[in-house]
Amino acid sequence: MDFLAALWSRVTQTSEPLGLPLLLGSLVVGAVLVLLPATWHTVRHAVTVVHEGGHGLAAVVTGRRLTGIRLHSDTSGLTVSKGPRSGPGMVMTLLAGYTAPALAALGASWMLSRGYSAGLLWSLLLVLALMLVQIRNWFGLWVILVGAAIVFGVTWFAPTEWQLVFGHVLTVVLGLGALRAAMELQTSRRRTRSGQSDADQLARLTRIPGLFWVFVYVLVAVVCAIADAWMLVPAGVLTVPAGL
Numbered sequence: 548m549d550f551l552a553a554l555w556s557r558v559t560q561t562s563e564p565l566g567l568p569l570l571l572g573s574l575v576v577g578a579v580l581v582l583l584p585a586t587w588h589t590v591r592h593a594v595t596v597v598h599e600g601g602h603g604l605a606a607v608v609t610g611r612r613l614t615g616i617r618l619h620s621d622t623s624g625l626t627v628s629k630g631p632r633s634g635p636g637m638v639m640t641l642l643a644g645y646t647a648p649a650l651a652a653l654g655a656s657w658m659l660s661r662g663y664s665a666g667l668l669w670s671l672l673l674v675l676a677l678m679l680v681q682i683r684n685w686f687g688l689w690v691i692l693v694g695a696a697i698v699f700g701v702t703w704f705a706p707t708e709w710q711l712v713f714g715h716v717l718t719v720v721l722g723l724g725a726l727r728a729a730m731e732l733q734t735s736r737r738r739t740r741s742g743q744s745d746a747d748q749l750a751r752l753t754r755i756p757g758l759f760w761v762f763v764y765v766l767v768a769v770v771c772a773i774a775d776a777w778m779l780v781p782a783g784v785l786t787v788p789a790g791l
Contacts, residue, residue, distance in 0.1 A: 558669045561662035562707045565715065567781070573712045574779070577719025581727055591622040592690050593717070594648045594724035600678055601647020602626035602640055609636035616678060618687035633752055641745045641752070645729050645764040649771040652722035659718060660778040664710040668702040671717075715779065722768070722775045729764035736761070 565573065580586045599616050603626050606613050611630035618624045626644075630636055658667045675695040682688050701713045736744055736757060746757040746764070 558666050559663075560665055562664055562711060563662065565708065565711050569708070569712060570715065570780070573715035574719055577716040578723055580716070580720055581723040587724075587727070588622060590720045591724060591728065592618070593694065593720055594728055595622050595624045596675075596678065596690065596694065597648040597651050597721060598644045598728070599624040599626045600674060601643040601650075603628070603678070603681060604647075605640045605643035606630070606636075609639050611636055611640060613681060615683035616681045616687065617684045618682070618690045619684075620686050624687075638749065638752055641749050642760075642763075644745050645725065645732065646767045648721045648725035648728070649768040652718050652725065652775055653771045655714065655718040655721065656775040656778040659711065659714050664707065664714045665702065667714050668698055668710060671698050672702065718775065718779070722772045726765065726768035726772060729761065729768050732764065733758070733761045 564570070580590045595618060599618065603613050603616055606626070606628035609630075611628040614627045614629055616624065616626050626640075628640060655667055658664070658670075672695060675691055675698065679688075679691050679695070682691055701710055705713065732744060732746060736746065741747075742751075744757070746760040749755070749760045750757040
């Protein structure tokens with residue numbers, strides 16, 4: 548009981564906001580990780596984990612039976628669920644993938660803006676633990692275990708200030724990563740024309756063009772990114788001085 552009480556205390560503790568230099572530095576680092584091709588391939592695995600987690604959560608919530616998740620070295624993934632091949636449940640499951648990282652970043656921004664950096668990190672550990680039991684390939688297992696080890700190390704050993712830094716960097720990676728992944732989806736659709744992307748599958752189910760669904764993904768990512776900036780960046784930083 549003492550251990551659980553101590554753990555709950557760590558999860559629910561709040562912290563002071565980051566100083567402006569560390570805050571801006573964290574946001575810039577997160578943006579650079581997404582924008583540079585060399586680092587984007589690595590951090591996109593985090594975006595893919597949340598993407599596939601979104602598919603899995605939507606499948607379970609809509610009454611489908613989740614049977615497994617695979618993560619691949621090319622940063623793609625696959626979530627398999629059993630249930631009707633059409634209908635609202637399947638539509639929601641397909642819609643949840645590309646929107647999940649943006650919505651996760653939005654939730655993370657809300658927690659960080661209120662000082663719940665520890666709560667955010669413990670929530671990430673819980674999500675990774677839930678996904679671990681659904682992983683069905685070795686590379687996916689490696690990605691989840693490495694991610695869990697990094698998050699646990701920061702959660703358990705890093706000072707509160709650096710937990711906040713890590714949380715801000717990860718939030719930017721998910722928020723901007725969601726936008727970049729959605730934009731790259733259209734490029735991939737034009738290049739491969741496989742018809743297997745989430746947008747193409749939604750097009751077949753709803754008879755609404757796939758480009759519309761790409762637009763929805765991009766729109767959600769843009770709106771969430773604006774909300775993230777509003778919650779994370781002090782108002783004075785975004786205000787243009789009078790007379791300029």
